[in-house]
Amino acid sequence: MASSSSSSSCSSSSEKKITLKSSDGEALNVEKNVALEFEPAKGFLEDNSEEADDEAIVVPLPNVSAAVLSELIPYVKQRLELSAKPVQKKLIKAFDDQFTRHLSDDKLGELMLAANYLGVNYLLDVLCDVTADRIKNKSVEYVREFLGIQNDFTPEEEAELRAQCPWAFEGVDQD
Amino acid sequence: MAAAEPSLRRSWSSDLPIELLSEIFQKLTDCEDISQCAAVCLSWRSLIRTLYRQLTSLQSPFLLLSSSSSSSLALASASSNNDKKQCYSCTLFSTQTKNLHQIFLPQLKERWCSSSSDGWLLTIPFDRKKNPSLLNPFTRDQIKIPYLGTFCKPQDLRVVTSTSPLDPECVVLAIDGTNLYVCRPGDKTWTPVMMIHKCNYGGFNWGDTICYKGEFYADLAGQIFHLKFSRSGSVEAVSLPVSSTGPYGNNYFVELKGELLLVRVSQKYDVYRLDWHRKRWIEVRNIGPNAIFLGKHSSTSLCVSKFRDDFEENCIYFVTNTRDVVVHHLGTNNYKTLYHSSLFCKIPPNWLRVESAEFMGSKDEQIDYVAPWPIIEEHFVKLLHKVAKNGLLALTWEEMAWTSIEDNMFEEFGKRYTVSKLKSKYDHLCRLHHEFSKLLAHTGMAWDPKTNIVRAHEDVWESYIKKNPLAKQFQNKGCEYYHLLDETIAYIQSSQSYNTKIELKIRGVLDAANMYFDIEGGKQSIVKNKRRCSLNDLNNLCPSKRSKTPQISGNESERSPLFLEHASIEECIQILEAMDDLDDDVYVKACEKFTSIDWRRMFVAMSNGRKRKWLHSLK
Numbered sequence: 001m002a003s004s005s006s007s008s009s010c011s012s013s014s015e016k017k018i019t020l021k022s023s024d025g026e027a028l029n030v031e032k033n034v035a036l037e038f039e040p041a042k043g044f045l046e047d048n049s050e051e052a053d054d055e056a057i058v059v060p061l062p063n064v065s066a067a068v069l070s071e072l073i074p075y076v077k078q079r080l081e082l083s084a085k086p087v088q089k090k091l092i093k094a095f096d097d098q099f100t101r102h103l104s105d106d107k108l109g110e111l112m113l114a115a116n117y118l119g120v121n122y123l124l125d126v127l128c129d130v131t132a133d134r135i136k137n138k139s140v141e142y143v144r145e146f147l148g149i150q151n152d153f154t155p156e157e158e159a160e161l162r163a164q165c166p167w168a169f170e171g172v173d174q175d
Numbered sequence: 176m177a178a179a180e181p182s183l184r185r186s187w188s189s190d191l192p193i194e195l196l197s198e199i200f201q202k203l204t205d206c207e208d209i210s211q212c213a214a215v216c217l218s219w220r221s222l223i224r225t226l227y228r229q230l231t232s233l234q235s236p237f238l239l240l241s242s243s244s245s246s247s248l249a250l251a252s253a254s255s256n257n258d259k260k261q262c263y264s265c266t267l268f269s270t271q272t273k274n275l276h277q278i279f280l281p282q283l284k285e286r287w288c289s290s291s292s293d294g295w296l297l298t299i300p301f302d303r304k305k306n307p308s309l310l311n312p313f314t315r316d317q318i319k320i321p322y323l324g325t326f327c328k329p330q331d332l333r334v335v336t337s338t339s340p341l342d343p344e345c346v347v348l349a350i351d352g353t354n355l356y357v358c359r360p361g362d363k364t365w366t367p368v369m370m371i372h373k374c375n376y377g378g379f380n381w382g383d384t385i386c387y388k389g390e391f392y393a394d395l396a397g398q399i400f401h402l403k404f405s406r407s408g409s410v411e412a413v414s415l416p417v418s419s420t421g422p423y424g425n426n427y428f429v430e431l432k433g434e435l436l437l438v439r440v441s442q443k444y445d446v447y448r449l450d451w452h453r454k455r456w457i458e459v460r461n462i463g464p465n466a467i468f469l470g471k472h473s474s475t476s477l478c479v480s481k482f483r484d485d486f487e488e489n490c491i492y493f494v495t496n497t498r499d500v501v502v503h504h505l506g507t508n509n510y511k512t513l514y515h516s517s518l519f520c521k522i523p524p525n526w527l528r529v530e531s532a533e534f535m536g537s538k539d540e541q542i543d544y545v546a547p548w549p550i551i552e553e554h555f556v557k558l559l560h561k562v563a564k565n566g567l568l569a570l571t572w573e574e575m576a577w578t579s580i581e582d583n584m585f586e587e588f589g590k591r592y593t594v595s596k597l598k599s600k601y602d603h604l605c606r607l608h609h610e611f612s613k614l615l616a617h618t619g620m621a622w623d624p625k626t627n628i629v630r631a632h633e634d635v636w637e638s639y640i641k642k643n644p645l646a647k648q649f650q651n652k653g654c655e656y657y658h659l660l661d662e663t664i665a666y667i668q669s670s671q672s673y674n675t676k677i678e679l680k681i682r683g684v685l686d687a688a689n690m691y692f693d694i695e696g697g698k699q700s701i702v703k704n705k706r707r708c709s710l711n712d713l714n715n716l717c718p719s720k721r722s723k724t725p726q727i728s729g730n731e732s733e734r735s736p737l738f739l740e741h742a743s744i745e746e747c748i749q750i751l752e753a754m755d756d757l758d759d760d761v762y763v764k765a766c767e768k769f770t771s772i773d774w775r776r777m778f779v780a781m782s783n784g785r786k787r788k789w790l791h792s793l794k
């Protein structure tokens with residue numbers, strides 16, 4: 001998807017590499033412009049801007065696992081390349097769709113928390129759309145299971161709901 | 176679906192910040208999904224409860240079509256799954272998307288439902304032996320209201336609430352034929368509304384009712400009644416002195432952009448707005464980029480511009496006797512049918528509208544000091560002056576006096592300003608007055624009360640404003656009601672005791688207070704000449720400046736001609752009376768004009784011939 005011309009246009013910044021350290025201790029090398037998309041990393045780099053050698057900087061990201069980071073980094077990188085070009089919104093949407101389509105429910109949740117922590121708002125917006133889509137037209141039971149929510153209504157309330165309204169707990173769409 | 180550890184699943188959703196969850200709810204475009212989410216867990220329900228006025232899926236009015244058992248027929252066409260026929264649900268028609276939504280509500284078991292205010296449903300048990308309830312179909316909140324005994328047909332019982340029934344301050348009004356009842360959530364019984372001069376209206380059923388700016392109004396045979404809540408807890412329906420709009424018809428009240436509208440539906444639609452000040456209905460031919468939704472149980476209005484092509488502007492959406500919904504354009508008089516009720520539908524459709532956050536916000540707007548509201552202000556100042564003159568603003572009477580001022584303002588302008596807001600308005604006026612007194616005492620400032628302009632050299636102005644930035648407002652125009660305020664404050668201070676000084680201090684008029692009270696002694700020593708205005712004292716304090724500002728100096732006798740209001744109402748009326756060939760109509764019109772000091776000054780200054788020309792132009 002990334003054309004050679006676009007990668008050369010931002011080569012000056014992308015040559016510089018930054019090391020991100022995940023919650024499970026893994027170190028990942030990323031281009032500086034990608035790292036700058038992450039709010040905590042941006043703040044860290046600004047605070048440590050006097051350090052001459054960027055390579056030496058290790059940015060700790062204690063709330064994000066390496067598995068999630070390795071999903072996020074390619075997405076952000078491609079998204080940056082896409083938005084650098086005067087492309088249509090349709091293309092960006094198609095790219096977002098492609099990225100989110102294969103996500104499992106759990107991965108979706110992890111990515112959402114990570115995107116929230118890292119302040120990647122455009123991804124957060126997409127993920128919220130996907131989540132809303134996945135709970136749309138679904139039963140209460142399904143939504144609870146999907147989001148791992150404990151039902152905290154009192155047994156009386158719950159019994160009433162179940163006895164009088166069993167269909168509310170059946171999937172309206174095929175789950 | 177990937178099977179994962181339950182513990183892991185629990186972790187991510189519980190970590191989900193509330194803003195993200197709100198974001199997700201915002202993206203749900205279907206009101207059914209909102210209602211389902213409210214059943215997931217307590218925290219989701221409470222989040223939806225706080226959000227639901229902002230949710231995009233609930234912004235437009237719904238048509239409540241049918242409920243519970245009666246819904247099965249209507250649903251057979253809407254839903255492919257016939258197994259759901261026996262469920263308890265209500266069916267909503269979205270006027271925006273033109274889709275049908277079925278909301279499952281176990282609370283509707285063996286109950287009728289109709290719409291109430293603000294998106295709530297009124298549910299009435301079939302056997303009528305249990306209490307009716309108010310039910311919010313979106314948040315699934317339910318509030319019991321007192322048992323109503325035997326009443327008219329359930330579909331004729333109407334309930335209007337002053338705000339969300341979850342608010343403990345909420346007042347619920349039930350309309351049952353010829354009777355009105357009120358209660359608050361949690362009450363055990365209803366309080367009947369008393370009627371004054373009932374005999375004239377015996378036999379008439381109550382027409383439409385509305386809660387407008389926190390007050391209830393009801394229509395009875397074309398006359399508008401206001402419900403007055405007394406401190407003892409009783410409620411009276413008082414006829415408002417507003418002339419009726421003509422022959423009795425189907426009247427509907429609706430609030431549009433903060434104004435109270437009355438729509439009379441006969442062969443055509445006549446829209447009127449209430450002019451509170453002049454106490455009459457004024458015909459409105461065009462309602463602009465808005466739509467009005469009229470129904471027996473609740474009516475609402477909407478600004479169309481936010482919805483692009485989903486609604487038509489300058490239109491009335493009306494539920495007809497045949498239970499269809501027609502859209503009537505006020506400009507072209509064309510109409511079309513929005514929704515055809517099925518023949519099997521026994522209950523007429525009704526509007527269900529969640530009031531949007533903006534609307535709720537605009538309901539208790541603050542008194543705006545900046546906006547030019549000269550009529551209201553003038554009335555307020557004169558009222559204060561009158562009350563103070565009678566010595567009613569003394570400490571012991573103060574609360575009662577303020578309540579009566581508040582009542583008077585309400586009667587005059589149809590808006591509850593509340594005592595605290597009026598007091599703060601008064602404080603603001605006191606500060607203005609104080610600021611202006613200070614300004615007048617300054618060297619080189621000359622105020623002409625006739626034109627209400629302060630003349631001074633530019634340098635004087637500049638240096639004065641630098642020191643007193645608040646004085647900037649007087650650069651173009653002086654203190655409008657300076658003399659009236661001056662007297663009012665003098666009256667109040669003369670009738671109040673030394674103790675009040677603390678209060679005056681809080682109100683920022685300590686300087687003025689000091690002039691009337693002996694600071695040294697704790698006793699109630701009031702300066703002998705209590706009617707002297709503070710200005711004179713200021714001048715006494717700075718005698719050196721006195722000679723330079725002759726316009727504002729002097730003792731009582733010198734002052735009186737100056738402070739006797741030029742172009743006073745009395746003077747103008749005298750001139751009017753002298754013109755013996757004047758129409759009564761013109762006379763009344765002129766009197767209306769004379770409530771403004773500007774018109775009075777112009778009138779007095781005119782030559783006699785011009786005066787007549789001007790009077791005739793008022794016709």
